Amino acid sequence: MDFTDDDVAELYDLTNPWDPDRWPSDRFYNGLVTAAGSTLDVGCGTGQMLHQARVRGHIGRLAGIDPDAAALGRARRRADVEWVEGRAADIAWHGEFDLATMTGHAFQCLLSDEEVRISLAGIRNALRNGGRFAFETRHPQARAWEQWAVGDSGDIAFSDGRVLRIQYRIEVRGDIVDTTEVTSLADGTVLREDTGGLRFLDVGPLNALLAGAGFEVEAQYGDWERGPVTPESREIITIARAA
Template identity: 80%
Template structure:
């Protein structure tokens, strides 16, 4: 029984619906997007954030870039947004956007120092002087990966009638966490396993990379309610300005 890349993209939307009224993180980004004249969503995935912005009346330029072809197929169901296949480092430096975003912890997919440097340089090059880059990364002190390996997702009703469950196997090595996402039927039959890695940067090295790329920290929060970063924070939510 197959479970395709297109199925994975659909499952992502089922398990991570964009809802600014319900989720504080979605509300945080929605406000920024709606206030910006032009927006580039880096790692846009299935495009839910930009779809919603257009539906809610955003009239400016909206563009998304992502290397996942199946996710972009879902994004391209809406044709009044620009969709580009590629990684963050592939962005052309035209200095034409007011706001760049990386939502859903996409920044953590940048693993090496070189990849972070190239990606930040490209994002800076896409922004006008004074433009803003908003993104979040999980604070390493919260050790989120320890919870991912506990239990499974519970039943997920898929569009074709199948009942699915998801679980993770994880291994932390320094600031890199390697994970295998297992998608299975409710009876335990494994449909596919997807391997990936995430990098957990602390505040100081993260801000050093931003400064090196020509960004100044405008604001940095430990939660989606604009609270400060504390010893209990689970997130590092950053708005950086292109200097």
């Protein structure tokens, strides 16, 4: 009983619906995209954010880049957005966008300083002078990974009638958390295991990498209501300006 890459992309949309009217994080980014004449979504996945921008009347230039071909297959259901397969390091645009975004904690998939530097260089090149880069990363002090390994997602009704569940195995090594996402049927039959890693950077190292790539931190928040970063913050939400 196969569970394909296309199935994974569909499951992502089922479990992570983009809704600015419901989710504060989506509302935060929707406001930035609405105000920008042109937006590049780095790690755009299935393209939900840019789809919704068009639905809500955005008439400017929208583009998304992602290395996942199956996710882009779903994104390309809208042809009025530019879709490119690749990573941040592959960005070939130069000075063409007012705003770049990385949503869904995609920034944490950059696991080394070098990978961050190369990715930030690509994003900086794509922005006009003074353009902004908005993204979020989970604050390491909140230790979010400790919750991921507890229990499972509960029942998820998939489009083909199967009832699915997702659970995680976690291993921590320094500031990197290795994850194994296990997708199974409700009876426990494992359909697929996907491995990955997420890096948990603190504010100081993060801002040093941004400065080295030619960005100035314009604002940094600890929550989606634009509160300050505090010892209780679960997020580091950053708006950086291309200097």
